[in-house]
Amino acid sequence: MTTFYTVIDWLMVFGYWLLIAGVTLRILMKRRAVPSSMAWLLVIYILPLVGIVAYLSFGELHLGRRRAERAKAMWPSTASRLNKLKESRRIFATEYSPVARPLFQLCDRRQGIDGVKGNQLQLFTTTDETLKALIRDIGLARHNIDMVFYIWQPGGLIDQVAESLMAAARRGVHCRLMLDSAGSLQFFRSSYPSMMRRAGIKVVEALKVNLLRVFLRRMDLRQHRKVVLVDNYIAYTGSMNMVDPRYFKQDAGVGQWIDLMARMEGPVATTIGIVYACDWEIETGKRIFPPPPDVNIMPCEQESGHTIQVIASGPGFPEELIHQALLTAVYSAREQLIMSTPYFVPSDDLLHAICTAALRGVKVSIIVPRGNDSTMVRWASRAFFSELLEAGVNIYQFTGGLLHTKSVLVDGQLSLIGTVNLDMRSLWLNFEITLVIDDDGFGSDLACVQEDYIARSTLLNAKEWQKRPFWHRLLERLFYFFSPFL
Template sequence: MITFYTITNWLLIFSYWFLIAGVTLRILIKRRSVPFAMAWLLIIYILPLLGIIAYLSMGELYLGKIRTKRARTIWLSTSIWLKNLQSNKNFYDKQNSHIAKPLFQLCKKRQGIAGVKGNQFELLTTSDATLRSVVQDIQLAHNNIEMVFYIWQPGGLADDVAEALMAAARRGVHCRLLLDSAGSVAFFRTTWPTLMRNAGIDVVEALPVSFLRIFLRRMDLRQHRKVVLIDNYIAYAGSMNLVDPLFFKQKAGVGQWVDLMARMEGPIATAMGIIYSGDWEIETGKHIPPPPVLHNTILPYKNKNDHTILVIASGPGFPEEMIHQALLTTIYSAQKTLIMTTPYLVPSDHLLHAICTASYRGVDVRIVVPRHNDSLLVRWASRAFFSELLEAGVKIYQFEGGLLHSKSILVDGQLSLIGTVNLDMRSLSLNFEITLAIDDNSCGKDLARVQDDYISQSRLVNALLWSQRAYWKRIVERLFYFFSPLL
């Protein structure tokens, strides 16, 4: 009996260390960044069993076999369609400013989508304006409506959008709605999904979350895009979820969410439709045929208010590190000014270095973040970066008019980036994200006015006072900073 227990004991000990060694080797073989690897190794060695389970469920970018196979198939056919589209001289713009040229060339090379010309562009700075505009466009839709959101929260004007969408479906408009399972969990617990499906809307729960799927796919991989497409001609994109701020997270104690959306008309809707069709097919296995290359809806406007817009997408199945490379290219292109707004400031080492380097070489760098954040972990982790940024001369503003959720970058008043990407590792290397890049001085002026308004409602962080903050705060910041690669 003693021999049996001894053998069993040694087998358990051997299996325990073999599992830890195996996961350690897997982390090292993946060749991730040193901070990322060190954070996971520390978790695994301090809390072995919990750490191993956490790594196997969240440590690697794994979409799942079925979705991965679909993603590979999609882009084989999509690349052919994009090559055919490049023959249309009225679609892509070959002329870019010297500020935007590196970014546009990078994206054309890596994702096959260049800057699209001939678009109308409008910034929507309030949630009310955005929701009312979406309702109006839905009411005028004739053929198809495609929507994807991370969060759909019922209540207020969000219900008006739902009613308008159901009315459109009843009159024969083909409506597709893709919502993230985790972000829209409250929506899927209401009667709205049933009502919409009964009205004829294709409602799909993206990346379902359940315990049974934990080892089949990474559970914290999220569909984070916010997009509305109407009749292959009208498009919306930006930071706003489908929520009415008056009915959203009122008990969080951070104030109303402040967002920024863009409404566009023109061929950019076709380019964004390529991204949406990929998301839809990855999730459902059903193919959405792209519009004909020479269809009237993709012929651009011909007037002085035309805008060239580039759509940049990321996520499993898309070019790896696409958003990260795009942001680095954008920051290094800055020569005079660089203004950034983000709710979550937990950048990679490369991004932090690029931002600080821009300031050191004389660029006026300003970053606007919310003073109060809905994420305790991110709030403390982001502050760990303040000292290095302030030392480099970066001006950090803390927005006091609510939770600033807008994600925007303006370079030299010429190149504008607006979308769903936070400056954190989750957006940079994990989630399905989308960003618009606009190479236009007039759009730059519009974005500058919005950012100036944010700054007017913010408090500038004093570098001297920050250096004198309590030591316990510094300890907490460094503790959360260590886990920043996982946030």
């Protein structure tokens, strides 16, 4: 009997080490950043069982078998739509500014489509003006309304949006609503899903959280896009979730969320519609066919209007494109680079590019919120401040609430706005969307918004920063260790 238990013990020990060796080999075989690999290996060796469970749950990009198959299967039809769209040559830009040309060339080669011109573009800097404009457009919709959001939380003006959407569905407008399961938890626990479905709205819970499938699909892979399409001609996107900041996360102690949204009219709605169709097919398995753009909607006098490129990222879309786009934009800067983000946990490559820009004489400014709803991100982001300050980067800490705007402005000409945070999760994991605009007029508008943010911020003093307490430095380095996971 003693021999039997001895054999069992040795088998358990052998299995334990075999499991660790197998996961180690799996980590080493995956092509990923060295810091990320080292972080995972350290977690697994220090806390083996916890580390192995964590890695199998969050360490790899598991979209799930069915979604992965749908993502692979959708590309032939998507390529066909893009080729059909290219027949409308009149809507595509052929000339770009020198600072924007490298980025648009990258997007064209990786996504197979140029930027589209002739778009009307309007920036909204407050939630009220965004929601009121959206309610008006929903009220005028005649054919279809398609929405996707990470968070939809009932309350305040959001309930008016819901009512207008249900009224549109009742009068025959085809309405689709796709919401992330984790982000919109309160919505799916409310009465709104059943009310909307009774009104005729197709409501889809994207990437449904299911602990029973934790090893079959990565649970922290989220649908982070914020998009509204109306009649295949009007489009909205930006950083704003479908929440009223007066009712959202009031107990977080960071103030109201500050967002930026863009309202567009023109051919860009067609390219955003293709992205939405891909998301819908990946999630539901059902294919929708956005109509081709009507070239008559673009008057001749608008042909040289706003030129916009849409970058879609996430599983099933061109890998690492948003990261490459940000690097290209930063390296294109010659005079000025302004970036705003609520969560600043950059990759080593992006951090190096930002510091290099400052060292070669570019005036670089980064605007982040002083308070943050994520304690881990707040401390991890501070670990990068010393290196940025040494390179000459201006770091502004916004004090007027939680600055949630994601924006990049290069030399007053090239603008990037959308849903992408400067953190690992947005750069490598989530479904995101970014607009790239080549226009000095729009750049001037964005600069005014960013200057307003800076006016409501405090500039971080390098000398004062060096005097921060030792325990602050310790926490920064501790949470920096987890930066590859944030």
